Amino acid sequence: MLKHTALHAEHLRLGARMVDFAGWDMPIQYASQLDEHHAVRTVAGMFDVAHMSAVDVLGSQARDFLRHLLANDVARLQSPGKALYSCMLNRDGGVIDDLIVYHLDESWFRLVVNAGTTDKDLAWLQAEAAGFEVEIRHRRDLGILAVQGPAARQRVQALLPPELAERASALTPFSAAWHGELFVGRTGYTGEDGYELILPHDELLPLWQALLAAGVTPCGLGARDTLRLEAGMNLYGQDMDETVSPLECGLAWTVSLADSRRAFVGREALEARQAALGRKAIGLVLEGRGVLRGHMPVRAAGQQVGELTSGGYAPTLKGSIALARVAADAEPPFEVEIRGQWHAVREVKPPFVRHGKVLVASVAPVPRS
Amino acid sequence: MSNTPADLKYAKSHEWVKTLPDGTLLIGITDHAQAALGDLVFVETPKVGRVLAADEACCVVESVKAASDVYAPVAGTVVDANAKLGENPELVNDAPYEAGWLWKLKPANPADVDGLLDAAGYLASLS
Numbered sequence: 001m002l003k004h005t006a007l008h009a010e011h012l013r014l015g016a017r018m019v020d021f022a023g024w025d026m027p028i029q030y031a032s033q034l035d036e037h038h039a040v041r042t043v044a045g046m047f048d049v050a051h052m053s054a055v056d057v058l059g060s061q062a063r064d065f066l067r068h069l070l071a072n073d074v075a076r077l078q079s080p081g082k083a084l085y086s087c088m089l090n091r092d093g094g095v096i097d098d099l100i101v102y103h104l105d106e107s108w109f110r111l112v113v114n115a116g117t118t119d120k121d122l123a124w125l126q127a128e129a130a131g132f133e134v135e136i137r138h139r140r141d142l143g144i145l146a147v148q149g150p151a152a153r154q155r156v157q158a159l160l161p162p163e164l165a166e167r168a169s170a171l172t173p174f175s176a177a178w179h180g181e182l183f184v185g186r187t188g189y190t191g192e193d194g195y196e197l198i199l200p201h202d203e204l205l206p207l208w209q210a211l212l213a214a215g216v217t218p219c220g221l222g223a224r225d226t227l228r229l230e231a232g233m234n235l236y237g238q239d240m241d242e243t244v245s246p247l248e249c250g251l252a253w254t255v256s257l258a259d260s261r262r263a264f265v266g267r268e269a270l271e272a273r274q275a276a277l278g279r280k281a282i283g284l285v286l287e288g289r290g291v292l293r294g295h296m297p298v299r300a301a302g303q304q305v306g307e308l309t310s311g312g313y314a315p316t317l318k319g320s321i322a323l324a325r326v327a328a329d330a331e332p333p334f335e336v337e338i339r340g341q342w343h344a345v346r347e348v349k350p351p352f353v354r355h356g357k358v359l360v361a362s363v364a365p366v367p368r369s
Numbered sequence: 370m371s372n373t374p375a376d377l378k379y380a381k382s383h384e385w386v387k388t389l390p391d392g393t394l395l396i397g398i399t400d401h402a403q404a405a406l407g408d409l410v411f412v413e414t415p416k417v418g419r420v421l422a423a424d425e426a427c428c429v430v431e432s433v434k435a436a437s438d439v440y441a442p443v444a445g446t447v448v449d450a451n452a453k454l455g456e457n458p459e460l461v462n463d464a465p466y467e468a469g470w471l472w473k474l475k476p477a478n479p480a481d482v483d484g485l486l487d488a489a490g491y492l493a494s495l496s
Contacts, residue, residue: 032407034408034433222407289455290413313431
C-alpha cells in the first residue's frame with residue numbers, strides 16, 4: 001500500500017501521472033514535463049515534497065550532537081535561521097543521506113532528509129544520540145512544499161501572514177524564517193531562487209491552491225529531476241550512497257575538516273581515503289544527438305574508467321548532460337557508450353544551469369551524416 | 370481518450386501501419402504510445418536500406434524519462450526515414466499519425482499487413 005501526502009487527491013484532480021517513489025504515490029508529471037521544467041526556469045513552479053521528512057533535534061546538546069553527526073560543521077550556523085547542506089556519513093565515510101540542517105535556536109535544529117532514507121536516518125540518529133542530551137523528533141505532523149523559480153518568492157510572499165511576509169522577503173539564500181508552525185526557507189533543489197515551506201499537513205492544500213490561483217505551475221518529480229541535474233545537484237541513491245564518500249561525488253566542499261578536534265562520524269575513514277582517492281565525480285555534456293542515462297559506461301583512451309550516475313535530457317540546454325563517477329586519474333577526452341556505440345562527451349564543471357542561465361558552452365549538435 | 374484512426378493497421382507493440390498507393394508502408398507509433406512516453410526528446414530512426422525482420426527492434430524513441438524500442442510490424446526494407454525528427458522529435462507527440470511518422474518500409478510480403486490488428490483489435494489489446 002503506497003503512502004499518500006496530504007495533496008494526493010489534488011494531484012489526481014489535476015490529472016497527474018502517478019508513480020511509486022520510495023513507497024509514496026507521487027506525481028511524476030501533470031501535463032508536460034518539459035513545460036513544467038521551463039515554468040521553473042522562467043516563472044515559478046511548485047512541488048509536493050511532503051514525502052520528505054522534517055526531523056527536529058532538540059535539547060541543550062543539539063549543536064554538539066550535530067557537530068558529531070554531520071560532515072559539515074554546524075558551528076558555521078551562528079544566527080537563528082541559518083541553514084547548511086551536509087552529508088551524514090557512516091564510519092567508513094560512505095553517505096547515509098544528504099540533508100539540510102536549519103538552526104532555529106541553541107536547543108532546536110531542524111533536519112530535512114530524503115523520503116527513501118527516512119527510516120534508516122531515524123534509526124541512525126537515535127543510535128548516535130546516545131550520550132547526548134538531545135531528543136530526536138520526527139515531525140510527522142509537518143509537510144513540505146517547494147516553490148521555485150524567478151517569480152517564486154514574490155508569489156509566496158503575497159500569501160504569507162503579515163507577521164512572516166516581511167521577514168521572508170528579507171531572507172538571504174540558505175536561511176529561514178518562521179511564525180508558529182509555518183516555516184519558510186530560502187532553499188531548493190532546482191538551481192533557481194525560491195522557497196521550501198514546512199507546514200502542518202492540513203495547511204498544504206489551501207496554500208497549494210492559492211499558489212495555483214497565483215499562476216504557479218504544479219510540477220512533478222520528473223521536472224524536479226531534470227532541474228536538479230541541470231543544477232549539478234546529486235540525487236541520493238543514484239549519484240551517492242553508503243559505498244560512496246562525499247569526496248567521490250563532488251561534495252568535498254561540504255566536508256569541514258577545519259576544526260581538527262572535531263571527530264565527526266566518518267572523519268577518520270575520509271582522511272585515510274583522501275590520501276588515496278580512487279574515484280572522482282565529473283559533469284559531462286553529450287556533443288552529438290542522443291540521451292545520456294544513468295549506468296552508461298564511460299571510457300578514456302579506450303579504457304573503461306567509470307559510469308554515468310545520472311544522465312538525461314537537459315531542457316534548458318536542449319541537449320543531454322550527465323554526472324559521472326570515474327577513476328581519479330582519468331583524463332579527457334571521454335566517451336560514453338549509448339546502445340553499443342561510443343559517443344564523444346565534453347567534461348564540464350557542474351552546475352550546467354543556474355538562475356535560468358546556461359553556464360556551459362552551448363551544446364553543438366553534430367551534423368548528421 | 371487516445372486517437373486510433375480506423376483506416377490504419379496496428380501492432381500490439383504500439384506501431385501503426387499505413388499502406389501508401391505505391392505499396393510501401395508508412396510506420397509510426399500510436400497516440401496511446403506517445404502519450405504514455407511523454408515528451409519525446411530524441412528519435413533514432415532506422416537507416417535507409419536496412420533489411421528488417423518482423424518484430425525486430427529498429428528504432429529508438431526517447432522521452433525525458435526513458436528510451437523505448439520501436440519494432441518493425443512486418444518484414445521489409447527501409448526506404449525512407451523521417452529526417453525532420455532530428456530537429457523536432459516533438460512531432461511524434463504533436464502529430465503521431467502525420468508529421469510524426471518514423472520510417473517507410475517496402476514490405477517483403479505485402480500480405481503480411483493483413484495479419485496486423487485493426488483499430489478495434491488494437492484498442493482491445495490495451496485493456
